[in-house]
Amino acid sequence: GAVVSQHPSWVICKSGTSVKIECRSLDFQATTMFWYRQFPKQSLMLMATSNEGSKATYEQGVEKDKFLINHASLTLSTLTVTSAHPEDSSFYICSARGPSNYGYTFGSGTRLTVV
Amino acid sequence: KQEVTQIPAALSVPEGENLVLNCSFTDSAIYNLQWFRQDPGKGLTSLLLIQSSQREQTSGRLNASLDKSSGRSTLYIAASQPGDSATYLCAVRRREQAGTALIFGKGTTLSVSS
Numbered sequence: 001g002a003v004v005s006q007h008p009s010w011v012i013c014k015s016g017t018s019v020k021i022e023c024r025s026l027d028f029q030a031t032t033m034f035w036y037r038q039f040p041k042q043s044l045m046l047m048a049t050s051n052e053g054s055k056a057t058y059e060q061g062v063e064k065d066k067f068l069i070n071h072a073s074l075t076l077s078t079l080t081v082t083s084a085h086p087e088d089s090s091f092y093i094c095s096a097r098g099p100s101n102y103g104y105t106f107g108s109g110t111r112l113t114v115v
Numbered sequence: 116k117q118e119v120t121q122i123p124a125a126l127s128v129p130e131g132e133n134l135v136l137n138c139s140f141t142d143s144a145i146y147n148l149q150w151f152r153q154d155p156g157k158g159l160t161s162l163l164l165i166q167s168s169q170r171e172q173t174s175g176r177l178n179a180s181l182d183k184s185s186g187r188s189t190l191y192i193a194a195s196q197p198g199d200s201a202t203y204l205c206a207v208r209r210r211e212q213a214g215t216a217l218i219f220g221k222g223t224t225l226s227v228s229s
Contacts, residue, residue: 043222044219057214091156095216107158108158
């Protein structure tokens with residue numbers, strides 16, 4: 001079946017540093033990728049939508065200068081958390097539309113802890 | 116604004132029991148609805164997807180129904196097993212367009228004891 005590979009699965013970083021999270025669609029082309037954030041016992045909240053070759057669309061309240069999204073190819077999207085702070089500690093997960101038009105495939109998620 | 120609610124938030128049952136998880140959404144104008152399973156600290160596994168024109172979908176011991184007009188979906192799990200323990204998420208897609216993201220409920224955390 002369709003696979004979206006997300007790396008790293010977990011990362012611990014110091015406050016003030018930047019962290020990059022990668023998502024790759026392994027056997028299909030993902031023209032659109034979605035980035036979600038999930039706090040403990042909460043739902044997945046959409047952060048941004050990225051389209052290959054164009055700027056990402058951010059949800060209200062999400063700082064685009066802090067959460068940099070790049071979708072340079074049909075199989076790779078990256079999320080960079082810049083100048084991370086402890087409140088950015090969360091579970092980040094990506095999703096690609098496909099391989100059919102109907103469903104979505106999710107990555108395995110990244111647990112970010114900022115100390 | 117579309118909101119998705121899942122009841123109950125948590126459920127504990129003994130092995131072998133049949134159970135129903137509920138999902139409701141406020142705007143009935145959806146394109147499809149999808150049920151996912153999430154294990155602790157892991158990503159999402161798609162279980163069933165129901166298009167807006169469909170009433171139900173089945174996969175093994177799982178059956179999902181959709182009543183779009185009333186804004187409700189149920190996930191029925193037959194003969195539950197300890198391996199079914201996980202959080203089950205319901206998500207709706209509002210439109211067919213490629214840039215449409217899923218809107219999730221908070222999930223139901225299921226615990227099946229042996």
